[in-house]
Amino acid sequence: MIFFLSFILFLVGLYCVLIKKNLLKIVMGIVIMEYSVSLFLILLGYKKGGFPPIVTAGVEGTNFVDPLPQALVITAIVISIATLALIISLCMRIYQKYKTFDITKIRKLKG
Amino acid sequence: MKENKGMTLIVKTVIKFLAPIVILFGIYMILHGHLTPGGGFPGGVVIASAFVLLTLAYGKEVAEKKMKRSLASLLESTGALFFLILAVLGIFVGGWFFSNFLPKGEPLKLLSAGFIPLANIAIGLKVGGGIFAVFLALVIFRVAGEGGKEQK
Amino acid sequence: MNLLPLFIAVPLGTAFVIVLLGKMREIYSDILATIAALVLAILPFILILTLDKGETLVYSMGKWLPPQGINLVLDGLSRLMLIIINVVGFLAIVYSVSYMKKFTAKSKYYGLFMLMLTGMNGVVLTGDFFNLFVFAEIAAISSYALVAFGVEAEELEASFKYMVMGSIATTLILFSIGILYGLTGSLNMADVGRTIQGNGGTLLSLSMVLFLTGFGIKAAMIPFHAWLPDAHPSAPAPVSAMLSGVLIKALGAYALMRIFFNVFGLNLQLSWVFMILGLVSIFGGGLLALRQDDLKRLLAYSSISQMGFIILGLGCGNYWGILGALFHLLNHSSFKSLLFLNSGAVEYSAGTRKLDKMGGLSKVMPVTGATSTIASLSISGIPPFNGFWSKLFIIIGLVQANHFVLAVLAILASVLTLAYYLRMQRNTFFGKLKKELEKIKEAPLSMCFSMIVLAIACVGLGIFFYPVMKIVLEPAVEVLQKGIKYSSLILGG
Numbered sequence: 066m067i068f069f070l071s072f073i074l075f076l077v078g079l080y081c082v083l084i085k086k087n088l089l090k091i092v093m094g095i096v097i098m099e100y101s102v103s104l105f106l107i108l109l110g111y112k113k114g115g116f117p118p119i120v121t122a123g124v125e126g127t128n129f130v131d132p133l134p135q136a137l138v139i140t141a142i143v144i145s146i147a148t149l150a151l152i153i154s155l156c157m158r159i160y161q162k163y164k165t166f167d168i169t170k171i172r173k174l175k176g
Numbered sequence: 177m178k179e180n181k182g183m184t185l186i187v188k189t190v191i192k193f194l195a196p197i198v199i200l201f202g203i204y205m206i207l208h209g210h211l212t213p214g215g216g217f218p219g220g221v222v223i224a225s226a227f228v229l230l231t232l233a234y235g236k237e238v239a240e241k242k243m244k245r246s247l248a249s250l251l252e253s254t255g256a257l258f259f260l261i262l263a264v265l266g267i268f269v270g271g272w273f274f275s276n277f278l279p280k281g282e283p284l285k286l287l288s289a290g291f292i293p294l295a296n297i298a299i300g301l302k303v304g305g306g307i308f309a310v311f312l313a314l315v316i317f318r319v320a321g322e323g324g325k326e327q328k
Numbered sequence: 329m330n331l332l333p334l335f336i337a338v339p340l341g342t343a344f345v346i347v348l349l350g351k352m353r354e355i356y357s358d359i360l361a362t363i364a365a366l367v368l369a370i371l372p373f374i375l376i377l378t379l380d381k382g383e384t385l386v387y388s389m390g391k392w393l394p395p396q397g398i399n400l401v402l403d404g405l406s407r408l409m410l411i412i413i414n415v416v417g418f419l420a421i422v423y424s425v426s427y428m429k430k431f432t433a434k435s436k437y438y439g440l441f442m443l444m445l446t447g448m449n450g451v452v453l454t455g456d457f458f459n460l461f462v463f464a465e466i467a468a469i470s471s472y473a474l475v476a477f478g479v480e481a482e483e484l485e486a487s488f489k490y491m492v493m494g495s496i497a498t499t500l501i502l503f504s505i506g507i508l509y510g511l512t513g514s515l516n517m518a519d520v521g522r523t524i525q526g527n528g529g530t531l532l533s534l535s536m537v538l539f540l541t542g543f544g545i546k547a548a549m550i551p552f553h554a555w556l557p558d559a560h561p562s563a564p565a566p567v568s569a570m571l572s573g574v575l576i577k578a579l580g581a582y583a584l585m586r587i588f589f590n591v592f593g594l595n596l597q598l599s600w601v602f603m604i605l606g607l608v609s610i611f612g613g614g615l616l617a618l619r620q621d622d623l624k625r626l627l628a629y630s631s632i633s634q635m636g637f638i639i640l641g642l643g644c645g646n647y648w649g650i651l652g653a654l655f656h657l658l659n660h661s662s663f664k665s666l667l668f669l670n671s672g673a674v675e676y677s678a679g680t681r682k683l684d685k686m687g688g689l690s691k692v693m694p695v696t697g698a699t700s701t702i703a704s705l706s707i708s709g710i711p712p713f714n715g716f717w718s719k720l721f722i723i724i725g726l727v728q729a730n731h732f733v734l735a736v737l738a739i740l741a742s743v744l745t746l747a748y749y750l751r752m753q754r755n756t757f758f759g760k761l762k763k764e765l766e767k768i769k770e771a772p773l774s775m776c777f778s779m780i781v782l783a784i785a786c787v788g789l790g791i792f793f794y795p796v797m798k799i800v801l802e803p804a805v806e807v808l809q810k811g812i813k814y815s816s817l818i819l820g821g
Binding site for chain 3: 082088091098102105109133140141147148151155156158171173174
């Protein structure tokens with residue numbers, strides 16, 4: 066059931082990418098999609114009544130939440146930071162050349 | 177034009193005390209990466225955000241005196257090369273790529289777990305330098321972009 | 329045995345050293361990049377000479393054994409892809425030594441190029457799903473930056489379109505890896521393959537569909553092709569050669585082959601899906617290429633069409649189909665890269681890309697004209713060049729599987745390919761020389777070197793196809809045909 070909700074968040078992001086006409090709103094749609102997938106990955110590792118997977122000196126117990134998806138999500142977040150930095154600088158350069166953020170007017174390549 | 181001079185006096189005073197504490201916290205997160213949550217990536221981002229705070233509060237010139245853009249790029253490349261050298265040294269000392277060749281102490285102490293603290297330092301350098309370089313590139317471009325548009 | 333991590337470590341280290349050194353003097357970055365690419369190009373041949381035919385190497389990083397650890401797997405299919413990636417990469421770097429003189433930030437270009445090589449080498453060598461994702465992302469992000477390298481208005485728009493679609497593909501692939509992890513509890517390809525055998529279920533089908541869509545966007549199959557005709561013409565010519573000749577194959581076709589043949593296992597529905605998608609790509613790309621006015625855009629649509637041939641051969645599933653598809657992959661890298669390098673030489677000397685402004689260029693640019701003719705004849709499937717053999721094998725495979733209608737359609741598509749390449753050749757190189765083009769010279773020496781080497785490869789692969797087939801291609805076909813037994817090979821040994 067929880068996974069279904071993260072899939073709905075993914076579809077919200079996809080709607081932004083497909084329908085909106087402003088360049089920056091499309092970028093925000095991409096960011097929402099990447100966050101929804103990271104959320105889905107973390108939720109996969111949840112166990113009922115689990116502890117954070119850190120071995121500290123005083124705490125006893127072995128019911129740890131799965132730590133592998135957390136490592137995957139750190140890597141995925143860093144990759145999405147790099148993509149976001151690149152796409153934002155592209156948007157700024159496009160504004161300098163085309164003087165608009167409207168994607169229906171940025172159509173020099175056709176055919 | 178007001179943004180070139182920085183923000184108000186209250187912000188400047190608070191940031192003057194806060195920025196070293198933030199950098200110290202970032203270094204703590206990087207060094208204790210094998211004991212507490214965090215590690216290279218979030219520690220590097222915290223260090224970069226301390227410099228971003230300085231840039232926002234004082235304007236571009238003061239922050240550029242503290243860490244120039246070429247220094248940020250240099251830190252970034254050095255961090256990556258350091259990480260790669262650690263991995264390749266694994267071949268020569270341990271026999272396999274990326275093997276853990278420094279002595280592993282007892283668990284829960286600071287100097288344990290082989291070369292993982294060194295790898296965390298390398299990643300922290302790279303991420304911190306990288307994110308601050310990206311921020312500087314975007315900020316400088318904004319000023320130049322408006323100037324360029326006026327010239328056209 | 330220790331050579332395998334070098335494929336990843338050498339370009340990664342070179343990228344950062346070039347960025348550091350290039351700030352000092354530019355000539356250092358040229359020399360360093362060429363040396364590193366030469367080392368990378370020689371390494372796969374050393375591997376072929378020192379290993380037996382078809383032997384599989386499993387290299388565990390850090391001595392952590394699979395399925396807990398990450399391992400690098402070198403089997404026949406990886407050997408074929410490594411040769412393609414590194415040799416074409418070396419030739420593209422030699423070409424860029426003179427082509428990129430017009431651009432200013434040359435050291436950053438070499439750094440990004442080396443990062444792209446790292447990513448692609450990592451994708452074909454890894455045996456782990458998440459490692460595949462990370463290396464695919466490294467290659468993709470460097471290619472986004474390389475497409476927008478000369479910051480004109482059209483290139484920025486093309487790179488933005490490419491980035492949006494590439495990010496959607498990334499998200500879909502990550503979603504699917506998450507579903508597979510939830511179902512099986514492991515990320516190793518061999519382990520997942522062993523655990524899901526025989527089980528069906530809707531979640532598994534959802535994961536397959538998401539993988540097909542995600543890697544289909546990266547491989548530019550129709551209907552996911554919309555980024556390719558804008559991105560490939562706008563990039564600088566050596567980057568276009570790498571993108572069209574290697575990247576869509578290493579990230580797209582290779583990943584599809586590895587996942588669908590070795591992990592999921594090919595069944596009847598999947599092979600029909602591949603064949604239909606392949607056929608639609610062939611005709612879509614071919615018909616759209618007939619009307620193009622811009623030289624590089626025509627080549628980009630032709631790439632979509634030829635990728636359709638590869639997917640069609642893969643979907644066939646029997647020995648001749650897969651052999652033809654893999655041979656066509658090897659051939660397409662050689663002649664499509666050659667065609668893009670030619671178009672770069674034409675653009676460098678004549679300054680234009682429009683077909684109606686050129687004409688009779690073979691009188692003033694003999695090397696470019698001759699190599700372009702060889703490449704066009706190869707891609708259309710004229711004997712004795714290499715394109716003929718690969719298309720013949722695909723058609724034999726289709727006939728053997730009793731898909732006669734598809735075989736006839738494939739032959740028609742080859743005739744279509746010949747049609748638009750003849751038009752391109754006539755407009756560019758033959759015919760009367762226009763007045764304003766009389767003073768241009770031949771391309772510089774390093775560009776000619778790369779083009780001649782690729783042309784020799786086209787002719788050589790066509791004439792010597794039998795030893796090439798035995799040494800390089802047959803182990804690759806064996807790997808794909810073994811299918812799900814790949815997992816017992818990795819984990820048992």
